[in-house]
Amino acid sequence: MSRPSSSSAGPSTPTRALSTSAPAQQSTGKKWLTRAPSVYNKLPGTLFLGSERLVWKQDGVPQPAVNVRLDKASAIFNSKEGALPVRLKVAFTDNEKGYQFAFAAPEAEEALQQRAEFVGLLTPIINRNKSLASPAPGTPAPSTPGERAATPMAGPMIGQENILRRSVLLAHPDLAQLHKDLVISGQLSEAEFWHGRESLLSSERAAAGQKRGRASQLVDPKPQTGEGGDIRIVITPQLVHDIFEEFPVVARAYSENVPNEMNESSFWARYFQSALFNQNRASTRSSAPQHTVKPDLIFDAYLEPEDDASSPRQILSESVDRLLDLAATEEDHEETGNEKDVTMQPGRERGILPLIRRFNVHSERLLQQALGEGPPGKRRRLEGGEEARFDPNDYYEEIVIDDLIDHHASTGVQLDLLNASLFSTTTTRAPDAPLRTAEESAALLSSFRSQTHGYLSALHSLKPSRKAAEAAFQGMTSAVRAQHAAHRSLPPIPPEFFRQMTTCQTAANEFLRQFWGAVLPPPPPPPPIYAGAGAGAAGDRIGLSGRERAAKAQKMAGYLARTGEKVDALVKAAEGEGVDPERVRAAFGPLMSAVDKALKLYGQRRKKA
């Protein structure tokens, strides 16, 4: 998921991460669709709009403070007509607060014009996003494979891959730094860098593939009390859409009465004062006296009786899964016993039942919009007639305990021994011959017995001398003390030099990783959890042939061979920085031994080849 960076991002790492992605962006040869001087967070700057991104740069600062992708833009808001300054707010699905810009053109006219231009360009983008995010009202979203063509998945594989990589880098500043040091400087190719990091990409892909859908809150416009005590409800097109969807009866009222009986604004004004609105509110507040409503001839015709009886007004003809059928239990035997006490009688609070029912219906509707009707085969339903035969295997998934079934263990990874013949024992012995003959075993046993004979009595008489114990403790204590003191007295390493050391270390580590990745046998294919997750699953697996692997190993060995020089250079430079060179050398000790090991193995392999 790309992380929109806000201007408030204080630490230096994210900005650096952004700068790494900036060149890649410019290299795609993108031109700005429009631009305008504007104020963001009280700072003057310029707002740029590209076909994919919205960027704002502060004047005199090369890095953009706002740089966001537009495919998550969800809404734009204008400041009121005539109000100054002229503002534009862009909201995103993953950032509902969004960004607010004020157009800084000296003339209000010009600012308005600029804003109109932005709005004109942004609107189609947002409409497109919306149509992708939520299906058209009224029609459930069918999950046909054809629809996948409309999603960004089907875009050019490489572009898709780049976007993924970029967002991974944005999310991991350390990785971005390494990427900058190695790839942008040309030491490693892009593909090499990502080799072995496929899991990051695949999880990123999974996250990107999961688009956010409709918010699932209940539609419940809350009136706000204005200054003069007047009550107002702000109506947006989105709200109208939601209301129509949630309450078909309002949509019906609208289509039957507007514009013949009344115009749109009076429709809404009357609706929000009607008993119908009060019935539709997700609240039990309506019983409060201040919400007494005026009778309204038109709207009251659409009122439905409250659904507050203990069985729902709507008769549910659907039969349910037999393993969830609560009614079957109620009807399993005649009701017996005393009445339940007051607290255990469901539905006593009548005012709340309609609300509870609305929760269930709302959830069901959201579910159906997302999934369409459930696959009929999955539902263990008891249907009349011949068409649906009952399959007993359906119950098994509910009752079988998986742990108790012996799933055969995996075959394991075969060891790749350096000198396999040395360790091979199978060839010298017939495969089914016992490991030892009986005599050998007996001899072994008796020798073991004689060795351990008297072992216990010796243990009883073990009496370590007091002096020895004290000496040992003293030795240990003094060693710890000395180490502690030495550690404390060390002067700090200057930050700049320390950074150089870290860079050297991480780069060498990366080379080592690449080297071993090329030398060791390739890992088994990943579990197929995400295999079907994205169309680009094959794109990130860089299948290297043997020759390529050899070439890569050679290249990496070359880099590694030069690590020594770099370390030496650092050790030398240490003196200039006022750091003890031995300390630096010691710090690189483990790294150097790892490098030596790698080089030694590489040397052996070369000799063998």
Added chain:
Amino acid sequence: MKFNIDGLPIVFPYDRIYPEQYSYMCDLKKTLDAQGHGVLEMPSGTGKTVSLLSLIVSYQQHSAHPRKLIYCSRTVPEIEKALSELQRLIKYRISQAETPEERTKEESFMGLGLTSRKNLCLHPDVSKEKKGKVVDARCRDLTNSAVCEKGRANPGSVPLCDWHEKLGEKEPGNLIPPGVYTLAEVLQYGRDEGVCPYFTIRRMMPFVDVIIYSFHYLLDPKVAEQVSKEFSKDAIVVFDEAHNIDNVCLESLSIDLTRPMLDSAARSVVKLTEKIEEIKETDASKLQDEYAKLVEGLQEANNDVPDEDAFSANPVLPDDLLKEAVPGNIRKAEHFVAFLKRFVEYLKTRMRVLHVVAETPLSFLQHLKDITYIERRPLRFCAERLQSLVRTLELSKIDEHSALQKVASFATLVATYEKGFLLILEPFETETATVPNPIFHFTCLDPSLAIKPVFERFSSVVITSGTISPLDMYPKMLQFTPVIQESYPMTLTRNCFLPLVITRGSDQVAVSSRFEVRNDPAVVRNFGSILVEYSKIVPDGIVAFFPSYLYMESIVAAWNDMGILNEVWKNKLIFVETPDANETSIALENYRRVCAPALRGVCLAHGMQACNNGRGAVMLSVARGKVSEGIDFDHNYGRAVIMFGVPYQYTQSRILRARLEYLRDAYRIRESEFLAFDAMRTAAQCVGRVLRGKTDWGLMVFADKRYARADKRAKLPRWMNQYITETASNLSTDMAIVLSKLFMRQISQNPNENQTGISLWTLEHIERRQAAEREAAEQMQVDDRGSFEPVNDAVPTLDDDDEFAASWDKFRDDELVDVPM
């Protein structure tokens, strides 16, 4: 796998076995061998049903004279699951059979389940009826022997049920091919063959090896008399999910009468009178025959009543009563009706009282006698006498007379039992109500009364559940002596569930559902924030339970008004239990669709847009409610269960108070002890529904400060309590969230670590364990000390190292010398 327990060959339909399953089977076998009763508690989700069935079926198939198994469960879904388990077991046994004879034996094994006509009816009109009572009555009208006789003699004269008629064509005892059938399969069979599933099962009951039905069919004497009287004494009776058995017992002997009921009963009396007049004119001999039979005694009168004719039996079962002659003053039909009329009138007058009355049956009878001269003896025969009359008059649409039947049952019960019952008249529904709506409660206080005939009649009765702690409570309440009473700990290689006790919100205000504070805004908000926080971090399904419907409904409204639910909507869909069972089932189904694992796979694969529904859902329901019984929330369907408050019963209830008093006086169970026991078993039952198998995982959140007290927690099942750490027993919301996150991060790691040998046994482990036991037993005989205890607790793990450990035992303490340091 196949193995032996003390020479009994067991076939277990899995490759591995949990250690607790093995121990459970051993103890169950001991119970059966001893022909005694047992109380066994085994952790939820560790395959109790399959162990039980596996052992008992092995027991049956091995013995020369198989004992029938009567397996009782609580709900229809549970019955259906148990049938399916049995079916799977028999399939496995068939596949594992070694000789053709064995194979035939397995193939001829029969197992059926029984439920009401309502759930099994195929008749196109009758099955459409909403109420079970109406289905029963209409079915009876189409199938009773008198109607059938008429219909067969003169086809078309009276409507008959084709499905029932077709059954008569089949050979009795061979109505359905041998095998195990789930309820759905019997229905399907009925549809295919055009026969009635209900009567297929009823008539096959004497021939089956296993019958599975609900508690009521054995405990409710009205039903048991019809359904279960033919089972032989040596049958094995199992009550599964029996943590509520005492309540079922009480319910089956308690009756409520209301004013509308009495009015309806009075109308029935009038109708009966008219009918008697009519019969007198047309067919007087019928009534005389009945009279003659009643002189002989009820048993004669009721003998040879086919199943189709029986409609409601006597609520009590004393045999001597049935042999006695019916008292003279109610032998004549018109006298009996007049007698009923007087009794109903008396009850109506009692209802006019505007203050609460509580009295014993004896005092009620005395008052009745003083006012109406109705004696106790004829009253006892009321229910049976009414049944006989209805049969004689060939009444149809019995459901219209159900109120009168209730009155008759009431009369019989009140005249039969002197102790263990109380009559409470409540003129007002609530304390504050002003309009009287009187209810006459006839309430049973002693759970042992209903189950007594079962314990007396059957030699082995096993009571088992995932949560029946403390175990000794049940023998005390139900008045029986178990030969085995055992609770098994859960062996785990990793803690697959995390119980947490939240005692206060992040603002340090204590949370509690105690009556005085439960509606305090701070408490409501803190409860709400628990739900909000968990909805943010828990994947898939969350189930929340409330102590009562009243509280759930008020808190849902409060949360909605406070905007708390809006926060939850952001993360999860919300479903709520409603009063209507069908509506709730649909909500549950949708809930499970949201949480289904397959669904999320689809979302990912198709890159679907509106995938906010991959987030899962919250199900709000009530402890002791419909959802808490018999619905499992395992795997994705419940990653966290939140128990808001302690589910105490409503202590203001007069019935509960009377019951508590009785328990104190009769069985020395203190009120507070019983209340806490009852609340904790309910809570444990609710949270225990999250697990199935040991690779499943779930959070169990107890949100109430009272759970922090050790005496409360001690009443939780041992397997649950053993995993509540000291730190986790007193948390604030934020601390609990931190622990939960940590737990989920750990548990989401690869579960394929090796459990084998510790929490999962192969055949080898069983054999090793048995060898160790034998050795221990031998040593016991050799050793005079007798202090050697067989390794029993904590189900030890035996591998090669342990044999070494055993030899350490031989060293005496005094031989060891201190090591100076």
